[in-house]
Amino acid sequence: xxxxxxxxxxxxxxxxxxxxxxxxxxxxxxxxxxxxxxxxxxxxxxxxxxxxxxxxxxxxxxxxxxxxxxxxxxxxxxxxxxxxxxxxxxxxxxxxxxxxxxxxxxxxxxxxxxxxxxxxxxxxxxxxxxxxxxxxxxxxxxxxxxxxxxxxxxxxxxxxxxxxxxxxxxxxxxxxxxxxxxxxxxxxxxxxxxxxxxxxxxx
Amino acid sequence: xxxxxxxxxxxxxxxxxxxxxxxxxxxxxxxxxxxxxxxxxxxxxxxxxxxxxxxxxxxxxxxxxxxxxxxxxxxxxxxxxxxxxxxxxxxxxxxxxxxxxxxxxxxxxxxxxxxxxxxxxxxxxxxxxxxxxxxxxxxxxxxxxxxxxxxxxxxxxxxxxxxxxxxxxxxxxxxxxxxxxxxxxxxxxxxxxxxxxxxxxxxxxxxxxxxxxxxxxxxxxxxxxxxxxxxxxxxxxxxxxxxxxxxxxxxxxxxxxxxxxxxxxxxxxxxxxxxxxxxxxxxxxxxxxxxxxxxxxxxxxxxxxxxxxxxxxxxxxxxxxxxxxxxxxxxxxxxxxxxxxxxxxxxxxxxxxxxxxxxxxxxxxxxxxxxxxxxxxxxxxxxxxxxxxxxxxxxxxxxxxxxxxxxxxxxxxxxxxxxxxxxxxxxxxxxxxxxxxxxxxxxxxxxxxxxxxxxxxxxxxxxxx
Numbered sequence: 001x002x003x004x005x006x007x008x009x010x011x012x013x014x015x016x017x018x019x020x021x022x023x024x025x026x027x028x029x030x031x032x033x034x035x036x037x038x039x040x041x042x043x044x045x046x047x048x049x050x051x052x053x054x055x056x057x058x059x060x061x062x063x064x065x066x067x068x069x070x071x072x073x074x075x076x077x078x079x080x081x082x083x084x085x086x087x088x089x090x091x092x093x094x095x096x097x098x099x100x101x102x103x104x105x106x107x108x109x110x111x112x113x114x115x116x117x118x119x120x121x122x123x124x125x126x127x128x129x130x131x132x133x134x135x136x137x138x139x140x141x142x143x144x145x146x147x148x149x150x151x152x153x154x155x156x157x158x159x160x161x162x163x164x165x166x167x168x169x170x171x172x173x174x175x176x177x178x179x180x181x182x183x184x185x186x187x188x189x190x191x192x193x194x195x196x197x198x199x200x201x202x203x
Numbered sequence: 204x205x206x207x208x209x210x211x212x213x214x215x216x217x218x219x220x221x222x223x224x225x226x227x228x229x230x231x232x233x234x235x236x237x238x239x240x241x242x243x244x245x246x247x248x249x250x251x252x253x254x255x256x257x258x259x260x261x262x263x264x265x266x267x268x269x270x271x272x273x274x275x276x277x278x279x280x281x282x283x284x285x286x287x288x289x290x291x292x293x294x295x296x297x298x299x300x301x302x303x304x305x306x307x308x309x310x311x312x313x314x315x316x317x318x319x320x321x322x323x324x325x326x327x328x329x330x331x332x333x334x335x336x337x338x339x340x341x342x343x344x345x346x347x348x349x350x351x352x353x354x355x356x357x358x359x360x361x362x363x364x365x366x367x368x369x370x371x372x373x374x375x376x377x378x379x380x381x382x383x384x385x386x387x388x389x390x391x392x393x394x395x396x397x398x399x400x401x402x403x404x405x406x407x408x409x410x411x412x413x414x415x416x417x418x419x420x421x422x423x424x425x426x427x428x429x430x431x432x433x434x435x436x437x438x439x440x441x442x443x444x445x446x447x448x449x450x451x452x453x454x455x456x457x458x459x460x461x462x463x464x465x466x467x468x469x470x471x472x473x474x475x476x477x478x479x480x481x482x483x484x485x486x487x488x489x490x491x492x493x494x495x496x497x498x499x500x501x502x503x504x505x506x507x508x509x510x511x512x513x514x515x516x517x518x519x520x521x522x523x524x525x526x527x528x529x530x531x532x533x534x535x536x537x538x539x540x541x542x543x544x545x546x547x548x549x550x551x552x553x554x555x556x557x558x559x560x561x562x563x564x565x566x567x568x569x570x571x572x573x574x575x576x577x578x579x580x581x582x583x584x585x586x587x588x589x590x591x592x593x594x595x596x597x598x599x600x601x602x603x604x605x606x607x608x609x610x611x612x613x614x615x616x617x618x619x620x621x622x623x624x625x626x627x628x629x630x631x632x633x634x635x636x637x638x639x640x641x642x643x644x645x646x647x648x649x650x651x652x653x654x655x656x657x658x659x660x661x662x663x664x665x666x667x668x
Contacts, residue, residue: 168329
């Protein structure tokens with residue numbers, strides 16, 4: 001009973017953090033929300049995987065946050081990054097999008113549980129919320145850091161659901177490598193272009 | 204020695220060592236030589252068969268356990284590994300001529316080893332994870348540290364990452380379909396998931412917009428390598444699905460959908476290529492059209508699917524390497540690769556421009572060139588099944604031919620007084636010359652591929668039935 005309550009709290013946290021990542025424009029707040037999000041992901045993953053394998057996802061996630069945060073901290077010229085103004089991207093628009101995602105997740109969760117019994121409502125709801133939030137994030141931004149955050153969010157949602165159907169150590173390891181890889185590639189892409197050509201030649 | 208260590212671990216570690224220990228001057232030779240040696244070993248030493256060399260008995264064991272799962276190669280994988288590392292060697296030897304940094308060889312070796320691991324991993328659907336990791340390793344090749352990343356590379360990363368969950372979920376659902384084949388709902392869901400996953404991986408229309416973008420913003424040689432490596436292994440991965448799940452082969456609606464996606468890519472790729480004014484984007488659209496041909500082959504109701512696929516994959520590797528090398532040589536002279544910048548280059552870079560045109564013509568299926576035998580075989584199969592599909596595929600190839608003629612016209616558009624000059628280095632001339640000779644040899648004597656192709660259908664036994 002307590003575990004179920006905590007699971008639903010994790011789902012609520014996922015909704016709150018993914019909304020924060022989507023709406024807030026401050027990268028520090030977004031990365032902070034992602035850190036909290038990984039705790040919820042850890043809890044939901046641990047419903048079906050052993051504690052150690054769940055903690056791999058938590059540690060990998062936090063390492064990604066640390067890599068992205070440290071990289072972004074070292075960059076000063078991205079504050080006035082211009083954004084595409086073609087698509088609607090106001091806060092209300094994003095709030096409506098996340099509301100739609102929440103509605104879709106609420107509607108789809110019982111159906112998925114009926115199709116794949118045993119996953120658990122909180123796991124499905126949390127996974128769907130993360131996948132939906134990640135996908136809409138990818139749809140409304142062209143900013144590099146935000147794209148990486150969107151991909152990480154989407155992957156986290158996938159991992160929550162996939163952990164319930166596949167418990168292989170190899171898959172857990174590869175998914176951790178994928179998350180870390182996304183973090184490192186994200187950091188690399190953030191740094192790329194801010195280093196002048198001469199510096200590389202000197203090296 | 205086990206096969207996965209030989210063809211996965213060793214090249215991966217070699218890539219890491221080259222990255223940290225060797226300078227640019229030697230990395231091309233080191234990577235190319237290692238790749239060529241691995242190809243030769245794959246060709247000469249059969250896997251899981253004892254060979255007596257004097258008093259010494261040699262045997263390459265087929266599998267290795269890793270975190271509870273196995274990576275294994277069969278004896279039939281030998282020719283495939285020879286092709287992969289043989290074509291890889293071509294790309295690595297070409298890096299010196301293309302002027303790409305040593306990161307290409309080191310990361311290239313790591314990418315090829317990861318992609319090779321995707322063939323060996325059991326259960327085979329875990330290959331999706333390895334393809335994703337390989338795709339991420341490509342990114343430092345595409346974006347040098349001093350260059351701001353463009354939209355193409357970001358879209359590439361997004362699409363490849365989205366593909367992985369679809370494939371993994373569909374693999375899990377397909378197991379359910381196998382257990383209860385009569386469940387139409389699960390079958391449809393699994394088929395849709397699988398289709399979406401491969402649509403993202405193979406950049407099926409309209410998800411191929413990152414390819415021409417990438418050709419504009421990244422180095423042509425690195426992008427060419429990406430456009431050779433990822434689709435090649437993705438197609439092998441897709442053949443694995445077709446081989447494993449009978450209903451994928453036997454559902455007529457699915458075959459029609461695959462054929463439609465393929466022919467749409469061929470036609471649109473060809474037509475868009477003919478409209479371009481940027482010779483890099485042309486290469487992008489040509490690869491889209493060729494990937495379309497590969498998808499089209501997978502949709503054929505024929506026992507020759509595997510033969511046709513590999514008949515197209517081998518010349519594709521060579522033609523793309525020559526084309527990308529020529530583009531990277533031209534890009535050093537004309538930064539943007541637009542028609543206005545490359546006009547009249549035939550007189551100052553005659554070998555490069557000739558190699559580029561010949562590689563382009565090879566991909567259109569021009570007679571006597573490497574792409575021709577494969578396309579002839581495809582026309583033969585296709586014409587027997589659907590005339591309209593054949594016509595649209597022909598339209599695509601015609602578009603590519605028009606693009607080649609337009610490029611040729613731009614290259615030779617120059618004042619009469621301008622003198623001929625050879626501005627290529629001897630390494631560039633040698634690499635391009637060898638590549639072009641290879642294109643002609645594969646075009647005129649396609650039977651030399653027979654030793655490679657003979658055993659490959661046994662990798663996918665059930666497709667041929």
